[in-house]
Amino acid sequence: MAEFWRSTALPDLEARRSCQQNSCYRPHAHDSFSIGAIDSGTSVLTGPLDGRMRLEPGDVIIIPAGQVHACNPDQGRWLYQMIHMDQAWVTSLAPGGEASRLFDGIRVLRHPELHSMVSAINDMIFTDEPREPLQAQFAVLFTELEAAAPAHLATSYADPELLTRLASVMYRLRTDQSNPALTELAESIGMSKFQLIRAMRRVTGLSPLAWRQNARVVMARRLLREGRSIAETAHALGFTDQSHFHRVFRAHVAASPGSYRG
Known part of the structure; x- marks a missing residue:
């Protein structure tokens, strides 16, 4: 079960409350700055970490845009919250701006007061609080x-x-509906297929x-938030059918397109 809410006061601000019982997230990245909070149960965080890390109730997780990660329940059910927001907006409020340590990488914080602050702001989003008090609370939160x-x-x-060398390849992976062959993509920038795979892992994880699948899901979330239908979104992104789109979307978002669209 998952619950999503989008703020009408601040653009690109999305909150989530979720209960998961099965491991269902593939490694993925967001185009937004994300803050997570574990409410109950334990889970395992994987991604650009040295191994796996168990997350405990009360933990707060900071994930800058573009950071590959996956978080799945360790044993049984777990409850968590997430807040996704525009990273440029975070930069405008964060101490130090672009130089803020919030953008250094994935951070796991174990301070009970921070969990309480994240929960309080999530409540404000779900009750659709006005812009000024919401933004003021975020400014305090980023400082803490x-x-x-x-x-x-x-x-x-x-x-x-x-x-920079991979830019043209990444553009085609993101936009070309014909699913270009890796050999063709690699040759276009003077690499072998295996060199391309290693290079992509090095810069993106x-x-x-x-x-490519992650980029399509990121765009799908945008289209669904804009009110596009599921069928229209699947077609626009080149999925062969809605069932394929549904499987890929759920593997990355841990929710169906219909549940996410609301």
Whole structure:
């Protein structure tokens, strides 16, 4: 079961409350800055970490845009909250702006007061509080999050030169509905297929095909938030049929397109 709510006061602000019993998330990344809070049960966080890390009730997780991760229940049911927001907006409020430590990588914080603050702001989103008090609370939260010592910090570094070289490939993976062959993509930038796979993993954390699926799901979320129908969204993104779209979307979002669209 999942519940989503979008703020009418602040653009691109989305909240979630969820209860999961089965492992259902593939490694994925968001195009937004995300804050998570574990309410009950335990789960395992994987991604650009040195191994796996168990998350406990009361933990707060900070995930900058583009950071590959997956979080799934450890044993039985778990309850969690998520808040997704535009990273440029976060930058405008965060101490230090672009230099804020909030963007260094995935941070796990174990401070009970931070969990309470995240829960309170999530309540404000679900009750659709006005812009001014909501933004003021976020500014306070960002200051406290940056000041808190993390229990775990997974930093990431993307080679800018390699990212530039891969730009045309990533554009085609994101936009070409014909599902271009890896060999063709690799040859277009002077690489072998296996060099391309290694390079994509190095700069994104995902294989080319996994990155393509993630990019399509990111766009699907945008279209569904705009009110597009499920059939229209699936067709626009080149899925062969709605059942295929449904499977891919659920594997990344842990919710059906219908549940997410609301």
